[in-house]
Amino acid sequence: MKFTKMQGIGNDYIYVNCFEEQVVNPEQLSVRLSDRRFGIGGDGLILIMPSQIADFKMRIFNADGSEAMMCGNGTRCIGKYVYEHGLTNKTHITLETNSGIKYLELHCTGDQVTSVTVDMGKAILTPREIPVESDSQEPFVAKPVQVGDRLERLTCVSVGNPHAVVFCDRVEDLDLEKLGPLFEHHAIFPDRVNTEFVRVIDDHTLQMRVWERGSGETLACGTGACATTVAAVLNGYCPQGEPILVKLRGGDLTITYQADGTVMMTGPAEEVFQGEINL
Numbered sequence: 001m002k003f004t005k006m007q008g009i010g011n012d013y014i015y016v017n018c019f020e021e022q023v024v025n026p027e028q029l030s031v032r033l034s035d036r037r038f039g040i041g042g043d044g045l046i047l048i049m050p051s052q053i054a055d056f057k058m059r060i061f062n063a064d065g066s067e068a069m070m071c072g073n074g075t076r077c078i079g080k081y082v083y084e085h086g087l088t089n090k091t092h093i094t095l096e097t098n099s100g101i102k103y104l105e106l107h108c109t110g111d112q113v114t115s116v117t118v119d120m121g122k123a124i125l126t127p128r129e130i131p132v133e134s135d136s137q138e139p140f141v142a143k144p145v146q147v148g149d150r151l152e153r154l155t156c157v158s159v160g161n162p163h164a165v166v167f168c169d170r171v172e173d174l175d176l177e178k179l180g181p182l183f184e185h186h187a188i189f190p191d192r193v194n195t196e197f198v199r200v201i202d203d204h205t206l207q208m209r210v211w212e213r214g215s216g217e218t219l220a221c222g223t224g225a226c227a228t229t230v231a232a233v234l235n236g237y238c239p240q241g242e243p244i245l246v247k248l249r250g251g252d253l254t255i256t257y258q259a260d261g262t263v264m265m266t267g268p269a270e271e272v273f274q275g276e277i278n279l
């Protein structure tokens with residue numbers, strides 16, 4: 001099977017072009033190929049597929065084989081892949097995902113895609129739709145929740161995938177291997193959750209680390225950066241309608257939480273290498 005390894009600010013996935021390849025059991029394949037010692041290595045597997053309702057379709061599987069609804073960094077990598085591999089010559093692309101159609105704008109220098117802006121759709125704030133268990137259906141903002149031996153204030157947002165955002169200082173000092181699973185498997189999240197640990201640098205700049213559902217700590221999460229920006233606006237740390245720089249371990253994303261509730265994400269995408277593996 002031919003594959004392409006790509007990364008969006010260090011969030012790396014194995015991409016398979018399903019116009020040419022057939023993938024029979026993507027859940028199992030993701031576990032096998034994502035292994036960084038016995039496989040190719042990556043945060044998961046992403047399939048680029050034909051769509052009946054958009055230009056292309058994406059399916060994303062975490063390193064543990066679970067399928068997610070969306071992948072922000074993956075959308076940008078797919079934009080770069082389909083353009084540079086000649087699957088399209090359009091610079092405005094529609095992409096079907098499990099959480100609806102996303103709109104990509106490719107920014108090119110010559111025939112290279114240097115960055116991509118994605119209309120991620122509207123942020124979901126209703127607890128039952130995120131989903132997070134709550135005594136009311138008002139937005140879940142800065143609510144105290146006991147997580148292990150710590151009382152944390154959580155803000156919950158879905159951008160296709162469920163996210164819990166925690167604002168704190170000294171994010172670099174946190175032991176995510178210990179903390180991350182306590183959030184991911186907390187009883188208030190029936191579908192598990194991705195968790196962002198965020199330091200407010202100033203009203204237009206955030207620093208974030210992420211523990212991803214199904215993949216553990218990754219260097220970046222696109223939907224996580226979007227959820228973080230929405231949470232920062234809801235908590236009064238950042239203005240709505242203005243670009244916010246989110247600094248992740250693998251690089252930076254620019255996110256705008258627009259007045260109509262839509263979230264826009266801009267950032268780079270890179271191809272790392274192509275290969276072929278015997279299955």
Ligand SMILES: N[C@@H](CCC[C@H](N)C(=O)O)C(=O)O
Nearest residue numbers: 068071072073161221222223
């Ligand atoms: N890294 C991705 C999100 C991948 C899916 C996530 N782990 C989930 O299960 O919800 C991104 O860039 O958005």
